[in-house]
Amino acid sequence: MTTDRRTLDSALSGSTLTGHDQGAIDYRPVALMPDVRVVKIGGQSILDRGRAALFPVLDELIAARKEGIQVVVLVGGGTRARHIYSIASELEMPVGVMATLGKYIPMQNGRMVQMLLARHGGLYILPDDFEKLPLYLQLGCIPVMSGMPPFGYWEKREAGSRIPPHRTDAGVFLSAEFLGAPRAIFIKDEDGLYTDDPKKDPAAQHIPRITAAELTARDLPDVVVERVVVEYLPRARWCKQLQIVNGLEPGEVLKALRGEDNGTIIDAA
Amino acid sequence: MTKLVEGDGRTHIKSPLMRESLQNRGVLAGTDSDHDLQIFPDVTLVGIGGQSIFDRGRDAILPLVEELAECKKDHKLVLAVGGGTRVRHTMSIALDLGLPVGGVAQLVGAMEELNAILLNALMAKHGSMPMQRDHFWDLPLYLSSGITPIAISIPPYHLWEPPPEEGNLPMHGSDFGLFQMAEVLGFKQVIFVKDERGLYDKDPKKHDDARFIPRISLPELRANPPAENILDEALFDAWANSNHLATVRIVNGLERGALTAALRGEDVGTLITREAP
Numbered sequence: 229m230t231t232d233r234r235t236l237d238s239a240l241s242g243s244t245l246t247g248h249d250q251g252a253i254d255y256r257p258v259a260l261m262p263d264v265r266v267v268k269i270g271g272q273s274i275l276d277r278g279r280a281a282l283f284p285v286l287d288e289l290i291a292a293r294k295e296g297i298q299v300v301v302l303v304g305g306g307t308r309a310r311h312i313y314s315i316a317s318e319l320e321m322p323v324g325v326m327a328t329l330g331k332y333i334p335m336q337n338g339r340m341v342q343m344l345l346a347r348h349g350g351l352y353i354l355p356d357d358f359e360k361l362p363l364y365l366q367l368g369c370i371p372v373m374s375g376m377p378p379f380g381y382w383e384k385r386e387a388g389s390r391i392p393p394h395r396t397d398a399g400v401f402l403s404a405e406f407l408g409a410p411r412a413i414f415i416k417d418e419d420g421l422y423t424d425d426p427k428k429d430p431a432a433q434h435i436p437r438i439t440a441a442e443l444t445a446r447d448l449p450d451v452v453v454e455r456v457v458v459e460y461l462p463r464a465r466w467c468k469q470l471q472i473v474n475g476l477e478p479g480e481v482l483k484a485l486r487g488e489d490n491g492t493i494i495d496a497a
Numbered sequence: 498m499t500k501l502v503e504g505d506g507r508t509h510i511k512s513p514l515m516r517e518s519l520q521n522r523g524v525l526a527g528t529d530s531d532h533d534l535q536i537f538p539d540v541t542l543v544g545i546g547g548q549s550i551f552d553r554g555r556d557a558i559l560p561l562v563e564e565l566a567e568c569k570k571d572h573k574l575v576l577a578v579g580g581g582t583r584v585r586h587t588m589s590i591a592l593d594l595g596l597p598v599g600g601v602a603q604l605v606g607a608m609e610e611l612n613a614i615l616l617n618a619l620m621a622k623h624g625s626m627p628m629q630r631d632h633f634w635d636l637p638l639y640l641s642s643g644i645t646p647i648a649i650s651i652p653p654y655h656l657w658e659p660p661p662e663e664g665n666l667p668m669h670g671s672d673f674g675l676f677q678m679a680e681v682l683g684f685k686q687v688i689f690v691k692d693e694r695g696l697y698d699k700d701p702k703k704h705d706d707a708r709f710i711p712r713i714s715l716p717e718l719r720a721n722p723p724a725e726n727i728l729d730e731a732l733f734d735a736w737a738n739s740n741h742l743a744t745v746r747i748v749n750g751l752e753r754g755a756l757t758a759a760l761r762g763e764d765v766g767t768l769i770t771r772e773a774p
Contacts, residue, residue, distance in 0.1 A: 231555075231556040231557065232553065233548060233549070233552045233553050233692075234552050234554060234582070235548075235552065235582045236582045236583060236585070236586040238575060238582075238585055238586040238588075238589040238590070239589040239592075240585040240586070240588050240589040241582060241586070241589075244725050244726065245584075245585065245588070245670060245729070247667055252666075253589060253592045253593055253715045254593070255593075255595065255665045256517070256592070256595045256596045256597075256598065257597060257665075258595040258597070260597065260600075270514075272507060273507075274538035276507040276508050276509070277507050277508075278508065280506070281506070287770050291741060294665050303592070306507075307507070307508065307509045307510050307512075307515065309508060309514055310509075310510075310514035310515060310517065310519070311510045311512040311514070311515075311720050312515055313519075313528065314512040314513045314514040315512070317527075317528040318527075319534060320530055320533055320534045320680045321533070321534055321680070322536075322682075322683070322741075323531040323533075323678070323739075324537075324677065324680075324681030325534075325681065328631070348515050352557050355655065355656065355657070360658055377654075378653050378654075378655060378657060379652070379653065379654060379656040379657070380631055380653065380676060381631050381633065381677070381678065381681045381682075382654070382669075382677045382678070382681075383655060384677070384735045384738065385680075385735070385739055385740070386525075386528055386738065387525065388522070388525060388526050389525035389528060389529050390529050390530070391525055392527040394659075395519070396658075398659075399657065401657075402599065402656075402657040402658075402659060403522050403657070405597070405599070405660060406597050406599040406600070406656045406657065408597065411559050416504075417507075425518055425521070427505070432765075437519075447522060449522055449523065450518050450520055450521040450522075451520045452520070452522070454519075454520060455520060457657070458563075460659050460660050461562050461723050463597075463660035463661070463662065464657075464660050465597065466597075467659065476625075489750070
């Protein structure tokens with residue numbers, strides 16, 4: 229006869245650990261670092277444009293930091309990511325392999341941004357360094373990291389696509405949500421959300437403010453942020469707004485970091 | 498020869514995805530096919546229950562280790578183990594403290610790692626090694642030298658665990674993590690070793706009239722899920738969108754020989770098939 233399970237008594241000891249079975253715990257969530265601004269610099273939209281686009285964006289990040297605003301910078305991939313996704317798709321690589329390949333380009337871009345920010349306190353950090361953010365931010369540093377979530381081989385396949393659904397926009401939103409920041413800011417090369425890709429359709433209209441539900445209901449063929457982010461936004465505890473601003477327009481980044489509602493705001497509800 | 502393309506202010510590398518929005522449904526569909534490269538088609542992943550096996554201590558663990566030591570001679574295995582009751586205790590404290598879901602997800606992996614160390618200490622003389630997180634490219638070396646790797650079960654969603662669909666617990670647990678590893682690497686099969694014969698329509702520990710289910714398909718299971726499922730729902734959701742894994746089997750690790758029979762392809766425990774019959 230085999231010994232019984234030796235169980236630690238806890239509110240979840242008999243639980244199957246699924247969403248609808250979590251015992252009688254009174255969950256009162258804590259926001260870890262609500263004053264932090266989590267900002268993404270787009271890969272294709274900013275970094276692939278080189279110095280002309282990136283330097284003015286960095287100047288505004290530095291200016292914000294000098295005003296005492298705590299900034300954590302995450303960086304996207306861009307055209308090299310599209311190139312490797314394209315070749316790997318032809319080779320029918322599983323989505324988890326695609327997501328692992330997708331980690332490398334934002335990492336390169338993050339390192340580039342760190343080098344440029346070094347004299348202003350730019351630090352390259354890894355996902356595991358999140359626990360040191362309080363120190364870095366108190367010292368006035370600007371932590372820089374890849375926007376790619378660490379899912380890698382564990383990235384799920386999405387129906388009808390071989391591209392990893394969680395890419396650098398998702399990493400920015402999930403970082404803001406973990407830190408308890410109310411807004412995730414995306415620096416791109418458009419004024420925000422449009423009714424279609426404004427680079428392809430000149431008649432596309434700018435949308436200054438919209439809710440996640442309205443955006444989903446519009447069922448646009450293309451959107452400016454990753455679809456999973458729009459899906460997660462209504463379920464977020466803390467990060468209930470996405471803001472998309474045009475990094476090519478002087479002053480827009482600084483306005484957003486100061487908390488203004490420029491660009492497009494997507495609300496959780 | 499790779500071509501650089503300029504003219505819109507951005508520098509592109511010529512490729513079919515050049516300039517494209519990776520949110521565009523048409524673009525995404527162009528990357529898809531109903532086949533994925535199958536990287537390790539002859540490997541079986543054996544996932545051992547934390548609560549169901551390890552929390553029972555030596556009487557459950559030692560006979561299973563002996564059986565695994567025999568099985569590894571004939572089959573290419575990767576082993577993994579869950580965290581059990583300590584995971585539940587961690588989560589209940591963490592939720593009471595109000596930690597964010599990503600914080601909870603970050604914490605729990607340590608509890609199953611304890612079980613992985615125990616398993617490796619017992620298996621080492623038969624040839625085993627803990628495998629670092631995603632050191633999958635070492636697998637050919639391990640397997641051709643008769644070393645059975647012990648993998649990490651919990652997926653590395655960590656602080657980036659997405660907001661749950663309902664409740665406050667992380668959605669991506671060990672069952673999902675193991676499924677995902679087997680799926681992405683194109684393993685032959687996954688066998689979960691638990692303390693029940695397999696799947697029942699309700700928890701057989703609580704209900705004497707629980708009905709055993711020897712075989713079921715994924716669509717049937719998702720259409721009509723048991724009241725208390727022995728495996729995480731996240732596993733079934735991910736499986737429905739996957740290309741590889743044809744079967745998941747659940748066997749009773751307290752019953753000597755059940756795992757061996759399953760590895761031989763015999764019909765023991767519960768077989769879940771991806772396709773409807």
